[in-house]
Amino acid sequence: MVSTLEKARQDPSSMKGKILASARKVFGEYGYHGTTTRMIAKDVGIDISTLYYHWGEKRDLYExxxxxxxxxxxxxxxxxxxxxxxxxxxTRLEIAIDVMCDYLFSNPEVSNFILFLYFGKTRGDSSLNFKVSEYISNIAIAMGLALDKKYIPVKAKASVIAVWNSVLNFISGEDFFRPMLDIGHDEYIVVVKDTLKFILIPAFTQERNRS
Amino acid sequence: MVSTLEKARQDPSSMKGKILASARKVFGEYGYHGTTTRMIAKDVGIDISTLYYHWGEKRDLYExxxxxxxxxxxxxxxxxxxxxxxxxxxTRLEIAIDVMCDYLFSNPEVSNFILFLYFGKTRGDSSLNFKVSEYISNIAIAMGLALDKKYIPVKAKASVIAVWNSVLNFISGEDFFRPMLDIGHDEYIVVVKDTLKFILIPAFTQERNRS
DNA sequence: ATATTTATCCATCAAATGTTGGAAGCAATG
DNA sequence: CATTGCTTCCAACATTTGATGGATAAATAT
Structure with missing residues (x-):
């Protein structure tokens, strides 16, 4: 399964690759239950049977x-x-924010999909384990929030989670939030980056002397 | 509709009230499409027809x-x-964070429901307008981030949105994030509040001198 | 006590949805 | 050309799901 999956990623022009891309998009917009296999097939431009021929059950495609x-x-x-x-x-924080924002703004379905994964339950089968855990630790180390790889403070992890979430939310919630700010898409990107930096950098760079 | 709705809120022991509470819970967990009317009825402990008798269509109940x-x-x-x-x-920030966290941790389905509303599309009908917009402005004013009620800076609004989102995410994502931190529920609440304060207070209280 | 309204459930329907079988196209191979 | 294997589509099936009609009981009114 994994090998065929990688093959599909390597060749986005193949039918499997096209289906995977559409599935990501539609699942990201409507969530697992909100998405029907017919919606995905239609997005690809193929018959529903063709989709099943390549990927099997809906759950398999989702996974x-x-x-x-x-x-x-x-x-x-x-x-x-x-x-x-x-x-x-x-500088590390600025780069991280810029790179992640650029990536996610270019692939908005990604953050939407991840948020569904975090917060939505899927009926029946147990939830999938999206391996954020290791990411969080790695980021904490890369950012210099943790010195010892063995022991990463709870506070450092929690902070990284907060940052990670903020990014996802701004990207996924653009349709919701941008009208409030009454600005265009390009300006929204700038505002998001600035706001994230404005909020996050002081927290991590200043000496803390709080109760 | 509104008057009957308020009546149901005022009397949570009535059948309408019980259905509304269950609907909130189940919709919050599984989202609109992930929830079936039968799931809600089962949660209340009644037949599905009784649910329809009281609230009519699924969409109406959701709204x-x-x-x-x-x-x-x-x-x-x-x-x-x-x-x-x-x-x-x-102090304002601390109070706001504490009160909102206490409220949402006591009603976790609330933040889940709201996140679905932000990020998930529902097939067919257009999305509902959850009136966050006015909230955001009011908070910005209450927090002293905006002086003039007529004109609230984009930066102030965006900052409030970021805060608001962070709170929702930590509460809704507890099942996802708490295992990473390897702590219990009560400690999680403390960590969340501390992390939010740690990140947010410096941003808003310090003088900013950044590019 | 009788009539009427209200509330609940059982059975059922129609549409949507996940899934499959089989026929038809199509390219490569012998 | 015939055969084989791969790909696609049409049609259909079984289940789920939103929704309703009607019978029955419980409450309320007259």
Whole structure:
């Protein structure tokens, strides 16, 4: 399963690849239960049987999307990790925010999909395990919030989670929030980046002397 | 519709009230499409026909939940507004975070429901308008982030949105995030409040001198 | 006590949805 | 050309799901 999945990723022009891309998109918009196999097939432009021929059950297709996303995000985080090496904490945060925002704004269905995964239950089968856990730890280390790889403070992890969530929310909630701000898409991107930096950088860079 | 809705809120022991509460819970867990009318009926402990007798179509029930939540949240925000009056900015933020966290941790289905509303599309009919817009502005004013009620800076609004989202995410994502932190529920609440304060208070209280 | 309204359930329907079988196209191979 | 294997579509099936009609009981009114 994994090998065929990777093949589909490597060749987005193949039918399996096209289906996977559409599935990601539609699942991301409507969630698991909100998506019908017919919707995905229609998005690809094929008959529903063809979809089943390539991917089997709906659940299997869904899980393939999860694994696919897992890989893609791990790669993105590795990219960030290498880019921030040796920089100051402020610069590290700025780079991380910029790279993640650029990536997610270019692939908005990604953050939507992940949020569904976090907060929505799927009837019947137990929820999938999206391996954020290791990501969080890696980010904490890359950001310099944890010194010892063995022991990462709860506060550091929680902070990373908060940041990660903020990013996802701004991207996924654009349709909801942008009208409130009464600005265009491009300006929205700038505002999001600025706001994230405005909120996050002081927290992590200043000395804390609070109760 | 509104009057009957309010009646149901006022009397949670009535059948309409019990259905509304169950609907809120199940819709919050599984989203609109993930929820079946039979699931709600089962949660209440009644036959599906009885549910339809009281609330009519699924969509109507769903919209009633939205309106119900709207009222409840508006009330919560008014409560916060009165509590923070005259306090320092730091204290205002602390109070707001505490009150909202306490409320949402006691009613976890609320934040889940709202997140579905933000990020999930529902097939067919257009999305409901959850009136966050006015909330955001009111909070910005109550927090002292905006001086002029007529003109609220984009940055202030965006900041409030970020805060609001962070709270919702931590509460809704407890099942997902708490295992990463390897702590219990009560400690999780403490960590969430601390993390939010840790991140948010410096951002809003310090003088900013950034590019 | 009788009539009327209200509330609940059982059985059922129609549409939507996940899934499959089989026929038909199509390319490569012998 | 015939055969084989791969791909696609049409049609259909079984289940789920939103929704309703009608019988029955419980409450209320007259």
């Amino acid at each position: 393939s999307v999860v694994m696919d996303l897992n890989d893609e995000i791990r790669q993105k985080l590795l990219e960030i990790e290498s880019k921030v090496k040796g920089k100051s904490l402020t | 009633s939940v939205v309106m119900d939540l709207n009222d409840e949240i508006r009330q919560k925000l008014l409560e916060i507004e009165s509590k923070v009056k005259g306090k320092s900015l730091t």
